Amino acid sequence: MNALVKKLLHVCITVPDVDQALKFYRDVLGFVSTFETRTDEADGPLLGFAEDEISIYAHHILTAGADAKHATEINLIEYTKPATIIGDGPYDLMNQVGITRLALLVENTREAFEKISAYEGVDVVCEPKDIIIRKPGQNLTMTWFSFKDPYGVFITIAEPPKA
Helix, strand or coil: CCCCCCCCEEEEEECCCCCHHHHHHHHHCCCEEEEEEEEEEEECCHHCCCEEEEEEEEEEEEEECCCCCCCEEEEEEEECCCECCCCCCCCCCCCCCCCEEEEEECHHHHHHHHHCCCCCCEEEEEEEEEEEEEECCCCEEEEEEECCCCCCCEEEEEECCCC
C-alpha cells in the first residue's frame, strides 16, 4: 500500500510578535529563516478563520544546514487581522486534544540546556535526565529535558539514542 502522506510539511507556532520570537528560535535554538510572509490577503477559511481574507506576518524557519526538501519547517506566525489572541497562552495540561508538544533533536542536551535555560522568559519544566527507550532486544538511553518557550509553547529537547 502506498502511504497517502509523504512527510510532515510544517508546524505553525502562533506568537504575538514574530520578530521577538525569531530572536529566540534563531539566536538560541539555531533555526534559520528561509523566507518571510507578510500579507493582507491570506485565505481565511483555508487557515481556519470565518473571514474571507486575513492578515499575517510569518517567518518560515528550518534548522541550520537542513535540506529544505526533507526537513520539517516551523512557521512562526503572527496574525495581524484579526490579531493574535494572547490570552492564557497554550495548553496548561498536555492531555488535551490537539498538538501539545514540539520535540527537537540536538547533539548535546547539556550544552543546549545551558543556552536555553539562560534565555529570559524560558520556563524549565524538567532538567536533563536520561530516559531508557525499550525496544525488542535492545535498550537505548536518551537524554531529554523540557521547557516552555517565552510564549508558553512546550518543547522537549533530546539527543540521539545511545546503546
